[in-house]
Amino acid sequence: MTFEQTLARLEAIAAAMDRDDVPLEEALTLFEEGIARLREASAVLTDAEGKVRTLVEAVDGVFEERA
Amino acid sequence: MTAPGASIESALGVGELAGYAKEALEAAFPGLWVKGEVSNFKRHSNGHWYFSLKDASGQLPAVVWARDVRRIPAPPDEGMSVFARGTLSMWTGQGKLQFMVDALEAEGAGLWQKAFDTLKAKLEAEGLTAAARKRRLPRFPRHVAVITSGDGAAWRDIQAVVRRRHPGVHLTLIPAVVQGDLAPASLVQALDRLARWGSADVAIVGRGGGSREDLWAFNDEAVARAVAACPIPVISAVGHETDFTITDFVADLRAPTPSAAAESAVPVLAELRLAVRALGGRLADGLEDRVQRGARELRARRDGLALRARRVVERRRARVAQVAGRLEALSPLAVLGRGFAVARGTDGRTLSRRADFTPGTPFDLLLPDGRVQARTERVDAEAPHLRTPA
Numbered sequence: 001m002t003f004e005q006t007l008a009r010l011e012a013i014a015a016a017m018d019r020d021d022v023p024l025e026e027a028l029t030l031f032e033e034g035i036a037r038l039r040e041a042s043a044v045l046t047d048a049e050g051k052v053r054t055l056v057e058a059v060d061g062v063f064e065e066r067a
Numbered sequence: 068m069t070a071p072g073a074s075i076e077s078a079l080g081v082g083e084l085a086g087y088a089k090e091a092l093e094a095a096f097p098g099l100w101v102k103g104e105v106s107n108f109k110r111h112s113n114g115h116w117y118f119s120l121k122d123a124s125g126q127l128p129a130v131v132w133a134r135d136v137r138r139i140p141a142p143p144d145e146g147m148s149v150f151a152r153g154t155l156s157m158w159t160g161q162g163k164l165q166f167m168v169d170a171l172e173a174e175g176a177g178l179w180q181k182a183f184d185t186l187k188a189k190l191e192a193e194g195l196t197a198a199a200r201k202r203r204l205p206r207f208p209r210h211v212a213v214i215t216s217g218d219g220a221a222w223r224d225i226q227a228v229v230r231r232r233h234p235g236v237h238l239t240l241i242p243a244v245v246q247g248d249l250a251p252a253s254l255v256q257a258l259d260r261l262a263r264w265g266s267a268d269v270a271i272v273g274r275g276g277g278s279r280e281d282l283w284a285f286n287d288e289a290v291a292r293a294v295a296a297c298p299i300p301v302i303s304a305v306g307h308e309t310d311f312t313i314t315d316f317v318a319d320l321r322a323p324t325p326s327a328a329a330e331s332a333v334p335v336l337a338e339l340r341l342a343v344r345a346l347g348g349r350l351a352d353g354l355e356d357r358v359q360r361g362a363r364e365l366r367a368r369r370d371g372l373a374l375r376a377r378r379v380v381e382r383r384r385a386r387v388a389q390v391a392g393r394l395e396a397l398s399p400l401a402v403l404g405r406g407f408a409v410a411r412g413t414d415g416r417t418l419s420r421r422a423d424f425t426p427g428t429p430f431d432l433l434l435p436d437g438r439v440q441a442r443t444e445r446v447d448a449e450a451p452h453l454r455t456p457a
Contacts, residue, residue: 049234
C-alpha cells in the first residue's frame with residue numbers, strides 16, 4: 001500500500017466511524033485497523049534519509065543508481 | 068614561362084578559372100551577415116533549401132545545406148525580411164554566384180515564433196496539449212526523477228528545495244544535455260530511460276534560465292512527443308517564469324522555474340506529519356464518540372430496566388398490601404379493635420377457657436394498643452351478662 005493509499009484508507013475509516021449506524025464492534029475493528037495504518041504512515045514519514053542518485057544505464061540496458 | 072592565362076599558350080580551363088573565382092570569393096566574403104528579403108524559396112528533396120535574397124538594388128542566389136537546416140527553427144516565408152549569415156561562393160558547374168547560408172533569422176522573433184506556433188498548433192490538433200490529458204501529480208511521491216544537466220543550476224535548486232521540504236524523498240538525476248544541437252536527442256533518450264526504468268513516481272524535466280536559443284531543445288517536436296508519451300506524470304520547468312516552451316504545454320504541469328517544480332512535486336514533511344496526526348485525532352475522537360454513545364445507550368437501557376424493576380416491585384408491594392389488608396380483616400386480632408381482649412398466660416398460651424385461669428395467677432390482657440398485666444381474682448362458671456336469656 002502506498003502512503004497515499006494508506007492515508008485514503010485512514011480517511012475512509014475515520015468517515016465510517018463518524019457514521020451513526022456503525023455497530024460498536026465494527027467501530028472497534030476499524031479503530032484497530034486505523035491505528036495500524038497510522039503506524040505505517042508515521043513510519044514512512046520518519047523513514048531514513050532520502051537518497052540522491054544518478055541513473056546509469058549499462059550497455060545491456062540494465063539500470064543502476066549511483067551516488 | 069608566362070603566368071597562367073597570360074597568353075594563348077598558358078590559357079586556363081573554364082573550370083579551373085571558376086575554381087579560382089570560388090576560392091577568391093570565399094576568402095574575400097567569409098561568414099558575413101546579410102540583410103534581405105526571401106524570394107523563390109524551395110525545399111529540395113535532398114534536404115537543402117534554395118532561395119534568393121534580394122533588396123531594391125540587388126539579388127543573390129542562396130542555399131542552406133541540409134546539415135545547417137537542422138539548426139534553423141523554421142523555413143522562412145516568402146517575402147520575409149531575414150538576416151542570413153553565410154559565405155559568398157560560386158557554383159562552378161553553373162557559373163553562378165551562391166551565398167551559402169549557415170544561420171538564418173527573421174526580424175524580431177520571426178522564425179522562432181513561427182516554429183513554435185506551427186508545432187504548438189500541430190500538437191494541439193492531435194490533442195496532446197488537452198487539459199483532459201493532464202494527469203494528477205501523486206500527492207505523496209517517494210521517488211522523484213529529474214531530467215536535466217548534472218552541472219546546471221536547475222539540479223542544484225531542485226535538490227535544495229526537495230531536501231528542505233521532505234528529506235525522505237529519493238531523488239534520481241537522469242542526466243541530459245539541455246542546450247545545443249545534441250540536446251533534443253539527449254532529452255529524448257533520457258525520457259526513454261525514465262519510461263523503461265519506471266521506478267519514479269513523478270518526473271521533472273527542465274533547465275535553468277538562458278537565451279531563447281539555449282532553451283530551444285524544449286521546443287523540439289521529438290522532445291515534446293517523448294514528454295507526452297511518458298508513463299509517469301511530468302512537470303516541465305524550463306528557464307524563468309516568462310519562458311514558455313512546447314514542453315510546458317504537453318507536460319502534466321508547467322512550473323515557472325525548477326525550484327517551483329520541486330515545490331509542486333514534493334509535499335512538506337511537517338505538513339504531512341500534521342495531516343497524519345489529525346487523522347489519528349479523528350480516529351480517536353470517532354472511537355471515543357462511538358464508545359460514549361454506546362455508554363449513553365447502555366445507561367438509557369439500564370435506567371429503563373431499573374424503572375421497570377421498580378414498577379414490578381411496586382406492583383407486588385401493592386398486591387401484598389392489598390392481601391395484607393384482607394388478611395387483617397380476617398385476623399382474630401382485628402376483633403380486638405371491636406372491644407374484645409385476648410388473655411394470655413405468662414407462658415404465652417392463649418387463655419380461652421375457664422379452666423385456663425387459676426385464682427392468684429398473673430396473665431396478660433392483649434388490647435389493640437397494648438398489654439395489661441392482670442391477676443385472676445375468682446373464677447365463675449359463666450359470665451352472667453353474656454348468658455343468653457332463657
